[in-house]
Structure formats: C-alpha cells, structure tokens
Amino acid sequence: MSEPTLRTEAKAVEPEAAPQERHPMDDLLREERLPHIWCSGCGIGTALTCFISALLKSGLDLDKVVVVSGIGCTGRVAGYVRLDSFHTTHGRAIPFATGLKLANPELKVVVFSGDGDLVTIGGNHFIHAARRNIDMTVICVNNFNYGMTGGQAGATTPVGAVTTTTPYGNYEHPFNLPYLAAASGAVYVARWTVLHVRRLERAISEALAKRGFSFVEVVSPCPTNFGRRHKQRTGLDTLRYYHERGIIRHGADPRSVDIELGGDIIEGKFVDIEKPTFSDCCAGIVQKAIAQ
Amino acid sequence: MSSEKGVLSGSFFMQGDVACAEGAITAGCRFFAGYPITPATEIAQRMAARMPQIGGTYIQMEDELGSMNAVLGASWAGVKAMTATSGPGFSLMMENLGLGIMTETPCVLVNVQRGGPSTGLPTLVAQGDMMQARWGAHGPYEIIALAPSSPQELFDLTIRAFNLSERFRTPVLIMTDAEVGHMTERVVIPPPEEVTIVPRRKPRIPPGDGYQPYVADDDLVPPMAVAGEGYRIHVTGLTHDERGYPATSDDSAQWKLIQRLVNKIRLYKDEIIEVEELYLEDAEVVVVSYGIAARAAMWPIELAHREGIKVGMLRLITVWPFAEEKIRALAERARAFVVPEINWGQIALEVERCAAGRVPVYLVPHPGGDIHKPEQVLAAIRRAVA
Known part of the structure; x- marks a missing residue:
C-alpha cells in the first residue's frame, strides 16, 4: 500500500503563493469540466496526455481538429478536450466521423474511444472505415472489459478472464485488434501500453500525420473492474506487468500479436503503408460524372 | 463543379424517388449516406449519380446505423445531408434519429414505407411506420413528419423538409411509401430563384466571445456553430446544459432541455402543420x-x-x-x-x-x-x- 504515502508527499511539496502557472496542456482541456470521471490507476488519462502532447507538436490548426467519441469510459475523452468534439452513440463514433470528414475534408478527424465501443458494438463500422481508407485517426483504449457498466466481458476480453459476465472465466475467442485493423485495410497500425508513454505519443504523432485510416491501440489498466480480478489491484500493478511482459517488436506480423491473459504484450508499429484514401478515389470519378 | 447542374429546372416525367433526390439537391443537400433497400433504393442511386456532378458526397454505408450517423456528422460539418430507407432500415435508424433530436442536428430522413413487420413485403406499399416515426426513438420528444401523395409533392416536401430542419434545428422525416416512391408522373422543377431556401442560423458572436452551443434564441432554437469554425464546441447525446456539457447528476437540466426540445416545435406547430x-x-x-x-x-x-x-x-x-x-x-x-x-x-x-x-x-x-x-x-x- 505505497500509493497513499506517495500522494501525501505530492501534496506536501505544493508551493506556497506560487504564481498562477498554466500547464502547457491546459489550453486543450476543458478545465471547467475537471476533475474527470476516471478511476485512480486508470490509463485513459495517460492516453489522453499522449494525444494532447502529440497534437501540440503536430503543427495542426487546432481549430480544424475534431475529436469524436462513442460511449464508455474512453468515450468521455471528447468531453474533456477543448476542441470541436462530439460524444455520439454507442459504437457509432466512426460513421459520425466519416460524415464530418467527407463533408469537410479540411477537418482533421480523430476518433478516440474504447474497445467495447469501437470493435464490439461498433465493429462493423470499424472494419468498413478501414476498408474504405477514410482519412481519420482512430485511437482505441483497450482495457479488455466494459469498465463503465461494472466490468463485463467484450470482444477483446482474453480467454479465461474473469469479469462480471464471465464469472467462470471467458470462453470466447477475442479479437486481435492490430490484425483486425490491418486485415481490414488500415494504412497505419501500432500498439503501445500506457507504460510506454513516449513511444505511444510518437505513434499518435505518426498516426496524425498519416493520410488514410490510421489506428493506434492503447493497452490500458482498469484496476477497478479488470485488474483487481486478475491479481493487479492497482494501476501500478498493471504497469509493472506491462514492464515485465511488454515486448517491443516493430514490424511484427499482426497475426502474431494476440494477447493472452497474463501473457506477453507485443508492441510496436506493425503497419505503415501508402494507399489512396476514399476521397482520393472519389475525386477520380468526378470528371467522369460531370461529363455525363 | 458549380451548381450549374444543381437545380434541373424544367418539366419531367419522373419517378417519386428520383423527384425526392432532386428535391433534396434543389434544397441544397450535398451529402447523402445510405444503404440499399427496396423501395427507397432509387433515391440512393440518383444521389450516387448526381452528387459527384455538383460537388457533393455520396457514400454507401455498411448499414443504416452508419448512414444516419454519417448524415449527422455531415450536418455538423456544415453541409445539408439526407438519408433514405424503408422499414427495416428505419428501425435501425431510430437510435441515431434520437441523437439527432437530442443534439439538434438539421437533416432529412426519408422512409419509403413498405409492408411489415420485419422483412414483410419489400416491394409493396404500406403506411405502417407512422407511430414509429412519432415515437420510435426512446425518450420524450417532438418530431416533424411530412406525407406526400405524389411525385411532385415528394419533390416539394423534400425542399420543405430541409427548410423545416434548418428552421427548427431538428431531423425531419418524410414518410412516403412504395406507391408514391415508385410512381412516375409529371414533376415540375422550378427555376432556382423561385425556390425558398431557409439558411442555417449561425452564431452572431465570434469564436472566443462566450458562444454557448445550446443557448437558444427567443423562439427556443439555438444558433448553430459547426466543426472547424473555431468555436470549439462540445456536443453530446447525454442530457446537457447550455454549454453543451453533460448534466446528469439530477433532473434539473433534463427538465429544461426536454421542455425546450418539445416546445420549440409544439409552440410553433401552426408554422409546420399543412393540410x-x-x-x-x-x-x-x-x-x-x-x-x-x-x-x-x-x-x-x-x-x-x-x-x-x-x-x-x-x-x-x-x-x-x-x-x-x-x-x-x-x-x-x-x-x-x-x-x-x-x-x-x-x-x-x-x-x-x-x-x-x-x-x-x-x-x-x-x-x-x-x-x-x-x-x-x-x-x-x-x-x-x-
């Protein structure tokens, strides 16, 4: 139980009468909405920090950056960023983002949501947006369960995992998200845990710079609902697991990066290819259409 | 890629579904997302042919859930948008029709009704979705739905549907049917200058000056900033306050929001009701x-x-x-x-x-x-x- 001690210390060093300094990220957060809803030890905040760092370094016109989320813990990201942001229905962030991007190609569209939202209920939209190569970046925080509703199993839950709806252990085969994204046509696919913050930030930077459907899976702790049922009582326990079992293997065949309960987590950049986007292909037929 | 082919003014022998598509184009629709379904498919086909000619976007989505969402997204990018479907697809669209109502997103949803329930009679007429149109999305709300009786009226009412959707900032339904949709009759498309188009109500204050997305005008309709204009808006399907922020810890924001969503239509129904x-x-x-x-x-x-x-x-x-x-x-x-x-x-x-x-x-x-x-x-x- 070392965490409470750490917190006390952090409080003790608070400066007296310090000038009102602003954190470099403050401008991109809706401070009036803080504190956020995420639990202590959750990884979503870290993923969001990496995203904001990447944005600040991107040189993008932030008035043209749009964040779209679905429903769930990660779905709340859209509500905390001081950007044009949309908190849509469960699983539907990607088609909503598709409409935004195609109707105004000047927008930089980022979908930021969770695994249950993006690839379980929203799986059909995910594969089709990747297939069409819609120009958007999809950041998926994967914590292997439905955290907001109390820790149910989903399409990413590893075999054997105990959740509130798999009390005897999950017996469904899970999705391997990088493989799913790559097979569906994504032009950029990477996976990092929230322990590897600099690499995660760099991956998000690369994904933002990529034209086409780019995908970053962020493996993240959920101590409240998932970790504590798997001997990881705190977020720190899960980070320790990432440290011990995370293996960086750039260019790994996405088919080989399955995640098993308590097993190795293969991380890195798996796909980085060039392919015409939906809009590129569509532009090609405009002259033909006008001529008719 | 200008609007030279936008309004096909003239007199035509035209199918109802096609007239619907042309009505949308005449109203300024430049985004169509749909999924093939009898007897609404001809609307999508016409849009697939016409959108690239006039600088618009046609996309065939993976399902009607996606279609409705893409339409909402396009509207929030500032483009007039429409989808068209029939019974089974209409059922799938209910989820995000609700999102459109809650977020006050102007758009048009056409239902070319066929026999149901379920797959029912795909090629044959019915009017079985009228109560679904009224109450199909969960929760309390008001809706606007129009029912044309001829291809000409389908053309005219599609324009009206877009105008009402912008005027009241809400999705508008066109509840037509397989007979009207598949009927071919004379359709007159007027010159563009004779068509009334209601523009979107925009914020009257510049970005950074305290614009709040859900502060309504006196008629209960809020001016609408869209993505990319610098307002940094937040839009959610959760019950929200005037800033657009979730307000779900008690029922106070729900009272305020639902009363406004209902009354912005109910108090102005004389402007909407046509018989x-x-x-x-x-x-x-x-x-x-x-x-x-x-x-x-x-x-x-x-x-x-x-x-x-x-x-x-x-x-x-x-x-x-x-x-x-x-x-x-x-x-x-x-x-x-x-x-x-x-x-x-x-x-x-x-x-x-x-x-x-x-x-x-x-x-x-x-x-x-x-x-x-x-x-x-x-x-x-x-x-x-x-």
Missing part, C-alpha cells in the same frame, strides 16, 4: 387520410357524392405534429370520421383522441401490400352516415 381540405364546408363525414391512402380515397368520396352523401377530405400533409385543432373543430360539426390508412390503426388513434368521443371514428385498415379498394372506403363512409 389540404376538400368538400369540408358542409361535410357530415370527414375522411382523414394522408399519402397514397388519401389519394386512393378520392374515388370513393366521388362515389359517395353520387349517392348524395356529404363527405369531405382532410388530407394530412404534415402528419407530425398532429393537426389536433383542425380535427377538434371538425368534430364539433361533422357526424363521423373515416380514416383509411395502410396499417391496422395508427393515425386513426390520433383522430379518435382529438374527436374525444364526440363523434365516432371509423378505421379502414389495410395490412399493407396494396392500396384500399374503393368499395372498402365507400362502405365505411356509408356506415358512417347510416
């Missing part, structure tokens, strides 16, 4: 109908006139909000209502509600698959005066 009245001056029997069923009822009304029966027609062009006051006034002086509709009693229930027991209401039901036979409606008119 056609025929032979109502001295009518003892009032036929209340809409869409193709109203058109099919014209012949039995003529036949009844020949028998000396004083019967008139109230045709609902706007079905939702419902023409309550009209029906109540007619209930004071008529002897009965006759309601032919191609379902097992939906709008008839509304007529009965407004008649409030003062006069009887005779439903002329039809399960779908065809229009009523003249004698079915005539028999109901005779029974009403017996």
Whole structure:
C-alpha cells in the first residue's frame, strides 16, 4: 500500500503563493469540466496526455481538429478536450466521423474511444472505415472489459478472464485488434501500453500525420473492474506487468500479436503503408460524372 | 463543379424517388449516406449519380446505423445531408434519429414505407411506420413528419423538409411509401430563384466571445456553430446544459432541455402543420387520410357524392405534429370520421383522441401490400352516415 504515502508527499511539496502557472496542456482541456470521471490507476488519462502532447507538436490548426467519441469510459475523452468534439452513440463514433470528414475534408478527424465501443458494438463500422481508407485517426483504449457498466466481458476480453459476465472465466475467442485493423485495410497500425508513454505519443504523432485510416491501440489498466480480478489491484500493478511482459517488436506480423491473459504484450508499429484514401478515389470519378 | 447542374429546372416525367433526390439537391443537400433497400433504393442511386456532378458526397454505408450517423456528422460539418430507407432500415435508424433530436442536428430522413413487420413485403406499399416515426426513438420528444401523395409533392416536401430542419434545428422525416416512391408522373422543377431556401442560423458572436452551443434564441432554437469554425464546441447525446456539457447528476437540466426540445416545435406547430381540405364546408363525414391512402380515397368520396352523401377530405400533409385543432373543430360539426390508412390503426388513434368521443371514428385498415379498394372506403363512409 505505497500509493497513499506517495500522494501525501505530492501534496506536501505544493508551493506556497506560487504564481498562477498554466500547464502547457491546459489550453486543450476543458478545465471547467475537471476533475474527470476516471478511476485512480486508470490509463485513459495517460492516453489522453499522449494525444494532447502529440497534437501540440503536430503543427495542426487546432481549430480544424475534431475529436469524436462513442460511449464508455474512453468515450468521455471528447468531453474533456477543448476542441470541436462530439460524444455520439454507442459504437457509432466512426460513421459520425466519416460524415464530418467527407463533408469537410479540411477537418482533421480523430476518433478516440474504447474497445467495447469501437470493435464490439461498433465493429462493423470499424472494419468498413478501414476498408474504405477514410482519412481519420482512430485511437482505441483497450482495457479488455466494459469498465463503465461494472466490468463485463467484450470482444477483446482474453480467454479465461474473469469479469462480471464471465464469472467462470471467458470462453470466447477475442479479437486481435492490430490484425483486425490491418486485415481490414488500415494504412497505419501500432500498439503501445500506457507504460510506454513516449513511444505511444510518437505513434499518435505518426498516426496524425498519416493520410488514410490510421489506428493506434492503447493497452490500458482498469484496476477497478479488470485488474483487481486478475491479481493487479492497482494501476501500478498493471504497469509493472506491462514492464515485465511488454515486448517491443516493430514490424511484427499482426497475426502474431494476440494477447493472452497474463501473457506477453507485443508492441510496436506493425503497419505503415501508402494507399489512396476514399476521397482520393472519389475525386477520380468526378470528371467522369460531370461529363455525363 | 458549380451548381450549374444543381437545380434541373424544367418539366419531367419522373419517378417519386428520383423527384425526392432532386428535391433534396434543389434544397441544397450535398451529402447523402445510405444503404440499399427496396423501395427507397432509387433515391440512393440518383444521389450516387448526381452528387459527384455538383460537388457533393455520396457514400454507401455498411448499414443504416452508419448512414444516419454519417448524415449527422455531415450536418455538423456544415453541409445539408439526407438519408433514405424503408422499414427495416428505419428501425435501425431510430437510435441515431434520437441523437439527432437530442443534439439538434438539421437533416432529412426519408422512409419509403413498405409492408411489415420485419422483412414483410419489400416491394409493396404500406403506411405502417407512422407511430414509429412519432415515437420510435426512446425518450420524450417532438418530431416533424411530412406525407406526400405524389411525385411532385415528394419533390416539394423534400425542399420543405430541409427548410423545416434548418428552421427548427431538428431531423425531419418524410414518410412516403412504395406507391408514391415508385410512381412516375409529371414533376415540375422550378427555376432556382423561385425556390425558398431557409439558411442555417449561425452564431452572431465570434469564436472566443462566450458562444454557448445550446443557448437558444427567443423562439427556443439555438444558433448553430459547426466543426472547424473555431468555436470549439462540445456536443453530446447525454442530457446537457447550455454549454453543451453533460448534466446528469439530477433532473434539473433534463427538465429544461426536454421542455425546450418539445416546445420549440409544439409552440410553433401552426408554422409546420399543412393540410389540404376538400368538400369540408358542409361535410357530415370527414375522411382523414394522408399519402397514397388519401389519394386512393378520392374515388370513393366521388362515389359517395353520387349517392348524395356529404363527405369531405382532410388530407394530412404534415402528419407530425398532429393537426389536433383542425380535427377538434371538425368534430364539433361533422357526424363521423373515416380514416383509411395502410396499417391496422395508427393515425386513426390520433383522430379518435382529438374527436374525444364526440363523434365516432371509423378505421379502414389495410395490412399493407396494396392500396384500399374503393368499395372498402365507400362502405365505411356509408356506415358512417347510416
């Protein structure tokens, strides 16, 4: 139980009468909405920090950056960023983002949501947006369960995992998200845990710079609902697991990066290819259409 | 890629579905997302051919959930957007019709109704989704729905639907059917300068000066900033306050929001409700109908006139909000209502509600698959005066 001690210390060093300094990220957060809803030890905040760092370094016109989320813990990201942001229905962030991007190609569209939202209920939209190569970046925080509703199993839950709806252990085969994204046509696919913050930030930077459907899976702790049922009582326990079992293997065949309960987590950049986007292909037929 | 092919002014022999697509284009629609489904497919086909010609976007989505969402997204990018479907797809669209209502997103959803429930009668007419149109998304809300009776009216009402959606910042439904959608008739497309277009209401203050996305004007409709304009808006399907931020810890924001969403339509219903009245001056029997069923009822009304029966027609062009006051006034002086509709009693229930027991209401039901036979409606008119 070392965490409470750490917190006390952090409080003790608070400066007296310090000038009102602003954190470099403050401008991109809706401070009036803080504190956020995420639990202590959750990884979503870290993923969001990496995203904001990447944005600040991107040189993008932030008035043209749009964040779209679905429903769930990660779905709340859209509500905390001081950007044009949309908190849509469960699983539907990607088609909503598709409409935004195609109707105004000047927008930089980022979908930021969770695994249950993006690839379980929203799986059909995910594969089709990747297939069409819609120009958007999809950041998926994967914590292997439905955290907001109390820790149910989903399409990413590893075999054997105990959740509130798999009390005897999950017996469904899970999705391997990088493989799913790559097979569906994504032009950029990477996976990092929230322990590897600099690499995660760099991956998000690369994904933002990529034209086409780019995908970053962020493996993240959920101590409240998932970790504590798997001997990881705190977020720190899960980070320790990432440290011990995370293996960086750039260019790994996405088919080989399955995640098993308590097993190795293969991380890195798996796909980085060039392919015409939906809009590129569509532009090609405009002259033909006008001529008719 | 200008609008030179945007409005095809002229006189045409045109299918209803095609007229619907051209009505949308005339209204300024430049985004269509859809999924093939009989009998609405021709709308998508026309849009696939036309959108690239006029700088618009056509996308065939993976399903109707996606179609409705893409339409909402396009609207939030500042582009007029539409989708079209039929029964099974309409069911899938209910989820995000709700999102459109909650987030106050202007857009148009066309339902070319066919026989149901489920897969039902894919190629054949019905009007079985009228109550689904009213209540299909969960929660309390008001909706606007229009019911055309001809290809020309489908063209005209599609323009009106876009105008109402921008005026009231809400999705508007066009509840047509397989007969009107697949019927080919004369359609006149006017010159663009003769078409009234309602523009989107934009914020009157620049970004950074305290614009709040859900602070409404006096008429309860908030001006709408869209993505990319610098306002850094937040939009959510959760119950929200005027800043657009979730406010779900008690019911106070819910009271405020729902009352406004309902009243922005209910208090202005006279501006929305459009009906056609025929032979109502001295009518003892009032036929209340809409869409193709109203058109099919014209012949039995003529036949009844020949028998000396004083019967008139109230045709609902706007079905939702419902023409309550009209029906109540007619209930004071008529002897009965006759309601032919191609379902097992939906709008008839509304007529009965407004008649409030003062006069009887005779439903002329039809399960779908065809229009009523003249004698079915005539028999109901005779029974009403017996």
